[in-house]
Amino acid sequence: MIAEILSTGDEVMLGDLVDTNSAYLCDRLKQLGIVVSRITARGDDVEAVSETILHISRRAGICLVTGGLGPTSDDITAQACAKAAEQTLVLHPGAYESMKTYFARRGFALTPENEKQALLPAKADVLKNTHGTAPGFCFQLNQCLFFCMPGVPSEMKQMMETQVVPHITKVFGLTPNLHIRRLTIFGLPESRVGALLKDFNDLFADIRLGFRASFPTIEVKLVFDSTGFCPENQKIFDSSIQVDSTIQGEKDLDAEKTDPRAYFEKAGHWVVRQLGKKVVSLTGLALEAEVGRLLKQRGQTLAVAESCTGGLISHLITEVPGSSDYFLLSAVTYANAAKIKVLGIASETLETHGAVHEKTAREMAQGARQVSGADWAVSTTGIAGPGGGPTEKKVGTVCIGLAGPGVADARQYHFTFDDRSRNKKIFAAMALEVLRRQLAGEN
Amino acid sequence: MIAEILSTGDEVMLGDLVDTNSAYLCDRLKQLGIVVSRITARGDDVEAVSETILHISRRAGICLVTGGLGPTSDDITAQACAKAAEQTLVLHPGAYESMKTYFARRGFALTPENEKQALLPAKADVLKNTHGTAPGFCFQLNQCLFFCMPGVPSEMKQMMETQVVPHITKVFGLTPNLHIRRLTIFGLPESRVGALLKDFNDLFADIRLGFRASFPTIEVKLVFDSTGFCPENQKIFDSSIQVDSTIQGEKDLDAEKTDPRAYFEKAGHWVVRQLGKKVVSLTGLALEAEVGRLLKQRGQTLAVAESCTGGLISHLITEVPGSSDYFLLSAVTYANAAKIKVLGIASETLETHGAVHEKTAREMAQGARQVSGADWAVSTTGIAGPGGGPTEKKVGTVCIGLAGPGVADARQYHFTFDDRSRNKKIFAAMALEVLRRQLAGEN
Secondary structure: OOEEEEEEOHHHHOOOOOOHHHHHHHHHHHHOOOOEEEEEEEOOOHHHHHHHHHHHHHHOOEEEEEOOOOOOOOOOHHHHHHHHOOOOEEEOHHHHHHHHHHHHHOOOOOOHHHHHHHEEEOOOEEEOOOOOOOOEEEEEEOOEEEEEEOOOHHHHHHHHHHHHHHHHHHHHOOOOOEEEEEEEEEOOOHHHHHHHOOOHHHHOOOOEEEEEEEOOEEEEEEEEEOOOOOHHHOHHHOOOOOOOOOOOOOOOOOHHHOOHHHHHHHHHHHHHHHHHHHEEEOOOOOHHHHHHHHHHHHOOOEEEEEOOOOOHHHHHHOOOOOHHHOEEEEEEEOOHHHHHHHHOOOHHHHHHHOOOOHHHHHHHHHHHHHHHOOOEEEEEEEOOOOOOOOOOOOOOEEEEEEEEOOEEEEEEEEOOOOOHHHHHHHHHHHHHHHHHHHHOOOO | OOEEEEEEOHHHHOOOOOOHHHHHHHHHHHHOOOOEEEEEEEOOOHHHHHHHHHHHHHHOOEEEEEOOOOOOOOOOHHHHHHHHOOOOEEEOHHHHHHHHHHHHHOOOOOOHHHHHHHEEEOOOEEEOOOOOOOOEEEEEEOOEEEEEEOOOHHHHHHHHHHHHHHHHHHHOOOOOOEEEEEEEEEOOOHHHHHHHOOOHHHHOOOEEEEEEEEOOEEEEEEEEEOOOOOHHHOHHHOOOOOOOOOOOOOOOOOHHHOOHHHHHHHHHHHHHHHHHHHEEEOOOOOHHHHHHHHHHHHOOOEEEEEOOOOOHHHHHHOOOOOHHHOEEEEEEEOOHHHHHHHHOOOHHHHHHHOOOOHHHHHHHHHHHHHHHOOOEEEEEEEOOOOOOOOOOOOOOEEEEEEEEOOEEEEEEEEOOOOOHHHHHHHHHHHHHHHHHHHHOOOO
16 A cells, blocks of 8 residues: 655745654654655645645555644645545534634633634545644545644644544554564774665565664664565575574574564574674664663673763763763863863873873773772773864874773774764764673673 | 746655755845745656756746755756757766766765766756755757756755855846844743734835744844835835834935945844843844854853753754863763763762753753853753653753852743653753843843
């Protein structure tokens, strides 16, 4: 079945608003096993919207429409739908009552402007809005079922979850068998990840492979709808393809021939083997969440000493709910005096080697560990740019220190981005990765 | 002229990525006086994309295409364009050389996968990419000029600004006399900002007013194309509308009747007056940049003590280039022991009042100021959620402390978001705002 999304509103066409609704709806439909074929956005123009609706009605089975249900003159979705479907606009008592209830609960009376919102195409069914005033509606045109929802994300989501999804599931009898697996990759450019996985489509033709770069990590995603899966046709069962059968989770070598789950597992293992140690999470966790998981598993704690990353490592770590269980302190010592006072760096170290040096980084990590009493500490000192640092080091240089039980180490790295914000990001990710490898026993 | 945008990528259709590129491009074209008529998104499917390109070529004069220029097998934009335009894909030496240069600067050699990126439709012109590997290209099909750019926002923006905009301006003879003004608003929901400015369109019909919410601040933007401007028609010169003429910058009250600049200034002043103290920057600066500007102006320095914001304040401050001139330290003291050890908080304070208390916040700010020697210090301690804190305080509660010359203060605030990430953001913004008001003499 072909599914489409139509997003309406001048604010979208003028670039004043980023259309987040469509991403939400795509994701929600994906969970029902439906991949959206096309997203279209049009301004608040009756002609443009009705023309688009007519086109969609001839090629799609479902269309989710957002926006244009408000009380003002530029809210034209009902009018455009009526025009496309050659229906008149009539006052729907159900919609009117739902609005009256919503207003009454807040101690307001309906205004004439709001009354307009209950004028819907004659043959439409009302979708109630419990989070706002604008009622939604659904109607059939040609082969397509249209669901018109408000543009305000909270109202749209509520209507989608409580009314549209149940309706779609019922009408189309959907029982998706969706398998999704995410892997997080760090340390390879996207082109290299693509090259390493270029044979995937030949090996696992039924599974969709996607990449999403979220600098500086890349998410590799496998999506597999096993409805009607016929594994005997798959090349993977060709004996010429070697798949490591010792990987955990592969218990029954014969099962994969009939079991879509085993087939999907095998695809995941193949990807992991191709990417090797660049896979930093087997479940799609961000680096900071994977580090948190490992610390929790070991019952250990962490402190950070940051210079060039300016608090970003600490910000990332504390985005993870529950991080207060293991995260004790980050000392963002931007000034040298702060490095000396808070972390106890020897002033001779700074005088002799400068702030951007392995020795300084090591002392920073040791200082953060000592002052906080944490099991582990990482540190960063480097030059994020755009201007050069106090030393002769180049923009993109960072020294990362690591201190822990029996460990006190530091290394210098160089990255080639000329952007302050990107440098902060990759420095922070590298520091988290140094720690992750240590915790995972990969060093 | 009809302009369209085509956004490509499975990650968009699967809802894994919000398409922010289209909003950026709509806004950029708007500044050239072009309103986008339609935005379409399609997956990484040669048939779907080439069909869409063919349709667009018959109805639009310009189309901006993003995504699908990478090295992996799902990057199919060049192939789809070649198919639609009935051209072959050929290796463009210009594109190849540009990629080689980009790689060489980073000390890498080109891989065969990257070579694919230089295979473009035969009659296309190359658009150089200085921020990444994927070259862009432009080509004519039927009545439409297509510009294909990378999907990575930073690469796309750079290509748009340096190559596509000049090309469009030249080809279509656009000479806009554009006046743009940005204001940053904090402390009002978007609906309230809209309500306060609802008369704007009546008063300044020629000026477009836009809002962009970037949680927790809102950017209000005035865009005015003064080409052919005829001020005598404007209601603003009606004496019944009072505009405060004492605001700085309004020197010549008569000039506005002929001078579009004076007319635009007046509109800006009207907006500032309506929004009052909720305007945190008159030039569209982020809160952290405005704080930095004020500190530089006064030649003063800053330290931060963070608990619930977890390093975010520090991260924001250090995103501003040159922040090392005034930013000395942030002590992210997540654990109580770290608050005592690093900031010198009295353990009795923590025992008696708990971590989330005005007294604790005040001592944190004073401690950060003292240990760093900074002129000013702000602090945060609160409950970001999702779980409750160690006290009986509710999620969304934050105490913000401020210490400076003759100042040692703290206040408790409560916000009603149930999301950890949003709470961190609004706590951080509130702390920066408390400091900004102090520095700007608004307290």
